[in-house]
Amino acid sequence: MREPFEHVVAEHGETVWRVCRGLLPEHDAEDAWSETFLSALGAWDRFEGDRVRGWLVTIAHRKALDLLRASSRTLTPEEGVPDSPVPPRGRDLDLWAALARLPDGQRAAVVHHHIAGLPFDEVALVTGTSSVAARKAASDGVRRLRTLLVLEDA
Amino acid sequence: MTTRFTPPTDPRLLARLHERLESRAIGVHAPDVHYRTVDSPVGRLLIAATEAGVARVAFEREDEEAVLQSLADRIGPRILRSPARLDAAARWFDAYFAGAHDPFRMPLDTRLARGFRLEVLGRLQDVPYGQRVSYAALAARTSSPRAVRAVGTACATNPLPLVIPCHRVTRSDGSVGAYLGGAETKVRLLALEATGVLPS
Known part of the structure; x- marks a missing residue:
């Protein structure tokens, strides 16, 4: 049914x-x-x-x-992508704009795990990587997002 | 993390996306069933149609989720809410409740009825607006003239009430009999067809 x-x-x-x-x-x-x-x-x-x-x-x-x-x-693969410019301090960059500044692998991992809420084994299936690699990409992505986003209480 | 990072989504955006999905779900992409609801003087009606035509009309007192699940089981689970696709059907009901006798011929899909019940639906469609017929008299017009109870069952399980007028079938003793939309609704529909005005 x-x-x-x-x-x-x-x-x-x-x-x-x-x-x-x-x-x-x-x-x-x-x-x-x-x-x-x-x-x-x-x-x-x-x-x-x-x-x-x-x-x-x-x-x-x-x-x-x-x-x-x-x-x-x-x-594109993560390596070889030049660092995106960090916005001036105090400027409120919205989430989507900040995500667009991430390398693609980190971007996908953050979106699928933190935004869609998929466990890492499912993220790995979606992106064609390993669960370990997906976890690392998400973690690196979040760290980078924190520098891009002006988060209150961060 | 999720709530902190993700801004709330504007419901109007989701509504617009849904409308776009509806407008694209045509032809080879058409769902098994599309449906909408309409507010009517006898309560909210659910109208569901296949590519062939309207297949199901349900009264508010029938649980909407149960009706949709039944359609998923019996026709197919690819069911999409598509109000615009059923604008014409919605107008039929508006016109009917405003007193129009036969608003217009609406394509119907009677696949939810089979065998004798389907035969009874065919006979019901021959009962003119404003007339009443008894279960026994309707049975007499079928291939099983004595199957009065089976006619009653066919009326009670009519997948297309209002459109296929099972409300015109009443008991031989003059009482209105049971109705899927409630006996009081049946009384009001018979009054509408007798006087042109739906009593409140």
Whole structure:
């Protein structure tokens, strides 16, 4: 007995939005969100298992890569990426802008673990790395975010 | 961490994203079922349709989640709320409650009824607006003229109440009989069809 797909949208729509927005600029994120749920809708009657969120995040991650590829940007390896300029002290950089300054691997790990709430073994499945590497990337990413974000009580 | 880092999402943004999904879920991407609700004088109605037509109308007193789950089990789980896709159907109900006799012919999908029940739905569609027919008289028009109780069951399980007018079937003794939307709703619908005005 499979629940109506509308429940999936209601329950996970916001999470998928955060994933898309965490990986993409706003306009592309809107495309990625609808592409993700359109794909998921088409496959919902064949979906196996109970990790719906992980499944949706996997689709969203692929859609984000597709959109980046289509606009001839690529998710680049972390090494070789020059340090992003740190904004002037006191300037409130919002989360999405700060995430965009992370190397792609850290960005994906932070988004999938800290924003989507996936455990590291699922993050690893989504990004094609090991659980250990995903944990390290998320940890490095968060450390870097702290320097980028002006967090109250930080 | 999550709550601290993640700004709240504007509900209007999520609504806009959902509308975009609805508008793209057509053709090969069409869901098994799309649905919406409409506020009517007899309460909130759920309208669900397949690509073939409206397949289910449910009264508020039927639990909405239970109805959707039943549609998922019987038609398919790829169910999407798509109000705009069902604007025409919503207008049918508006017109009906405003007193229109046969607002317009709406495509229907009767796959939720089979066998004798489906046959009864066909006979029900021949009962003109404003007329009443007894369960026995309706049975007499079917291939099983003595199956009065089965006719009652077919009416009670009509997946398309209001559109397929099971409310026009009443007891031989003159009482209105049971109705999925409640006996008092049946009385009001019969009054609407008799006088052109729905009593409150």
